Amino acid sequence: MKAYKLGVLQGDGIGPEIVSATVKVFKAAAQELNVKFDWTELPMGWEGIEKYNDPTPRYTKEMLNDCDGWILGPHDSAAYPPEHKAKRNPSGELRHTLDLYANIRPAKTMPGAKxxxxxxxxxxxxxxxxxxxxxxxxxxxxxxxxxxxxxxxxxxxxxxxxxxxxxxxxxxxxxxxxxxxxxxxxxxxxxxxxxxxxxxxxxxxxxxxxxxxxxxxxxxxxxxxxxxxxxxxxxxxxxxxxxxxxxxxxxxxGSLGLAPSINTNENQAMAQAAHGSAPDIAGKNIANPIGIMLSTVMLMDWLSERHHDAKLHQVGQLVEEGINSCLKAGTMTGDLGGSASTSEFAEAIIARIGELAVK
CATH class of the missing domain: 3.40.718.10 (Isopropylmalate Dehydrogenase)
Known part of the structure; x- marks a missing residue:
């Protein structure tokens, strides 16, 4: 069985919280469907500056060329030191240097969103x-x-x-x-x-x-x-x-916080939520992870088509159904009128995935 190698770039601000929640949810869905992922964490943003004096280190870009796809958390490039602020931000750098020419952004009404x-x-x-x-x-x-x-x-x-x-x-x-x-x-x-x-x-x-x-x-x-x-x-x-x-x-x-996207060419794809890093709520465990989760659903569909593997599409569908099931039941983060934290919302989705997989 092929293990798909997926890069994980957590990024800045709320990035580590929402990306970690996303990986947990997709690990649960993959386990239910017997799909194997090799999750590879790579530095980006402030982590890249601290380790390599570069928000988009060469090491990260080289490693991404060996990945089947990756998740890009938000970056807070406006807060970077002047020498890094003058460069392309991590998102622009990856889109440009890897020629990810198509930015695909759905806008679809969802349960619980006004x-x-x-x-x-x-x-x-x-x-x-x-x-x-x-x-x-x-x-x-x-x-x-x-x-x-x-x-x-x-x-x-x-x-x-x-x-x-x-x-x-x-x-x-x-x-x-x-x-x-x-x-x-x-x-x-x-x-x-x-x-x-x-x-x-x-x-x-x-x-x-x-x-x-x-x-x-x-x-x-x-x-x-x-x-x-x-x-x-x-x-x-x-x-x-x-x-x-x-x-x-x-x-x-509904909300920009719900908006997903992927950046692609014929050979690579990067899941990236449309919203920013929201530094004012970073570390509070209250951010809505739906945008990056649905971006990863899009990544699953892209990988499914590229590798002719229907199970990857099923992983994405299981996660999306879990999200919608939670929203219909009123389980949601504060920005949508609920009371769940980021981690609580992820755990609720994982529970729904288990129930849906049994059906």
């Missing part, structure tokens, strides 16, 4: 390596120039290759769902950059004739999400717009 848009179930496919995020689209240098104390120029990079591959990823998923893709851009103003993105996505769309395609400007799209989120299925967009839209969508369907 959605302000009713029922919704959509996925945002965000191009993850270029656009206006200058720390990710330069081989060397930051991609910003301060011409005078009063003038700054920031570069945005758009390539046909990047647009093609994220578009294909989005359309392939659409074929498995409701066969609808929405392209989000700003081609009326950023005519060359996002115009290239829009036109390339439309070219890719011709290879998927069963999929219905529409497109919206980013500013209009924010209003459409608020008014009719349920109408959207797959949204594909460039880096910065995807970052903004996914945070909005996560909050609309």
């Amino acid at each position: 959605s302000v848009v009713g029922e919704a179930d959509l996925i945002i496919y965000r191009e993850n390596t270029e656009g206006f995020y200058t720390d990710r689209n330069m081989h060397i240098g930051g991609g910003e120039w301060q011409i005078t104390p009063e003038v700054v120029v920031s570069a945005g990079v758009f390539t046909k290759k990047a647009a093609e591959r994220i578009a294909h990823a989005a359309f392939k998923m659409a074929m498995q769902r409701r066969k609808k893709v929405t392209i989000v851009h700003k081609a009326n103003v950023i005519k060359l950059g996002t115009g290239l993105f829009l036109n390339t996505c439309k070219e890719v769309a011709q290879q998927y004739p069963e999929v219905t395609v529409d497109d919206y400007h980013i500013d209009a799209m924010t209003a459409h999400l608020v008014r009719r989120a349920r109408d959207f299925d797959i949204i594909v967009t460039e880096n910065m717009f995807g970052d903004i839209l996914s945070d909005l969508a996560g909050e609309l369907v």
Whole structure:
């Protein structure tokens, strides 16, 4: 039986609490289904600075190349020493150096979460390596120039290759769902950059004739999400717009603290919750771990497809059912109106997993 090697990067702030809770839950599900994981802890964030004087140590990146996938906890790069704050943050560094070009962020209503848009179930496919995020689209240098104390120029990079591959990823998923893709851009103003993105996505769309395609400007799209989120299925967009839209969508369907994501290429995948490190509640054992847990569910699905191993999908499904069962029963953390601590919530999920596995 293959043992899947999974990296564990706990990160900063609430990271160690929510990542540890996640690993415990997935260990329980894996045991029930006789799936073997080799959990490998690797330094990142403050731990990396303390051990290697680097928030994303070379050692960690080299070890990740030997992993089937990994969990990335949140980082608190805003608090790092100036010499590290000036570099790419750990998330951006891993996305860039490992070319994890697809950031996939679902937004789906859940039991116990107060959605302000009713029922919704959509996925945002965000191009993850270029656009206006200058720390990710330069081989060397930051991609910003301060011409005078009063003038700054920031570069945005758009390539046909990047647009093609994220578009294909989005359309392939659409074929498995409701066969609808929405392209989000700003081609009326950023005519060359996002115009290239829009036109390339439309070219890719011709290879998927069963999929219905529409497109919206980013500013209009924010209003459409608020008014009719349920109408959207797959949204594909460039880096910065995807970052903004996914945070909005996560909050609309319940809470950004519930929002999962994975970062992928053809060979690697990184589970990463959409929220930050919440240093104000770090160490209090009150953080909601659902975001990183559902991100790991997504990782299980990715691994299942890549390795043609249905049991990995079953592990993820068992955890997701355990989470939903707890929420329906009113067992939840304080941010959702409950009273469970992070560790208590994890233990409740583990108990539900045991009950579900017997059934």
